[in-house]
Amino acid sequence: MENNSITRDRFADNDRIFKEFSCQICQNLLWKPHSCSSCHRILCEKCMQKWFENPMNRNTCPFCSKPSEYKPCTIITQHTFSYLSIRCRNEKLGCKQILPYKQLEHHETANCQYLSEQCMKCNQLILRSKLVEHQQRSEQCISCPIKCTICKNSFEDIDFQEHFTECYQQKIDQLNTNIYFDRNMERHIRDNERITPNSTLIYFEKFF
Numbered sequence: 571m572e573n574n575s576i577t578r579d580r581f582a583d584n585d586r587i588f589k590e591f592s593c594q595i596c597q598n599l600l601w602k603p604h605s606c607s608s609c610h611r612i613l614c615e616k617c618m619q620k621w622f623e624n625p626m627n628r629n630t631c632p633f634c635s636k637p638s639e640y641k642p643c644t645i646i647t648q649h650t651f652s653y654l655s656i657r658c659r660n661e662k663l664g665c666k667q668i669l670p671y672k673q674l675e676h677h678e679t680a681n682c683q684y685l686s687e688q689c690m691k692c693n694q695l696i697l698r699s700k701l702v703e704h705q706q707r708s709e710q711c712i713s714c715p716i717k718c719t720i721c722k723n724s725f726e727d728i729d730f731q732e733h734f735t736e737c738y739q740q741k742i743d744q745l746n747t748n749i750y751f752d753r754n755m756e757r758h759i760r761d762n763e764r765i766t767p768n769s770t771l772i773y774f775e776k777f778f
């Protein structure tokens with residue numbers, strides 16, 4: 571969705587770990603994870619905010635539909651993220667560093683040799699020192715289509731918000747159908763066959 575989301579290609583560990591630590595809505599690595607006070611399911615901060623800013627959702631959890639509050643995950647849960655390895659968002663600009671989760675933000679906003687800003691006009695990541703020059707060059711500052719991380723389709727800037735809101739709702743509906751389906755099938759599916767992303771994290775949220 572945005573250039574600073576942590577997509578699969580920026581994650582340096584394996585698929586299984588990525589799945590466990592990724593947001594079920596945007597499918598990026600959970601960034602600033604928040605959990606539901608009722609069902610303990612987890613969303614990244616952006617997806618959580620996006621859900622609650624819609625008045626239609628009436629402060630109910632997208633997963634369990636109960637009136638709920640989303641709070642930052644506990645210290646224990648957050649600690650499990652701290653050693654995940656992530657490539658710097660400025661890789662295309664020249665930075666080859668892989669950082670632990672807990673150092674990433676500081677690196678990208680202060681320490682990186684290739685500090686960048688997202689251009690407000692075209693959404694591209696541009697070297698901070700070249701931003702003014704970039705915006706003056708019409709052949710460089712061209713609005714790129716934005717890729718929806720949920721459905722992987724690309725959209726023009728002006729159509730994106732509307733699409734994303736719709737796509738998001740569909741994703742929630744689909745996840746909720748799966749949860750319902752899982753519950754009904756519970757006796758027929760062996761535990762080790764069930765794929766439940768965030769299961770360790772949800773466990774920590776529930777019991778610690």
Ligand SMILES: [Zn+2]
Nearest residue numbers: 593596614617
């Ligand atoms: Zn998300």
Ligand SMILES: [Zn+2]
Nearest residue numbers: 606609631634
């Ligand atoms: Zn919930």
Ligand SMILES: [Zn+2]
Nearest residue numbers: 658660665682
């Ligand atoms: Zn860097």
Ligand SMILES: [Zn+2]
Nearest residue numbers: 689691692711
């Ligand atoms: Zn630009």
Ligand SMILES: [Zn+2]
Nearest residue numbers: 718720721737
């Ligand atoms: Zn989409």
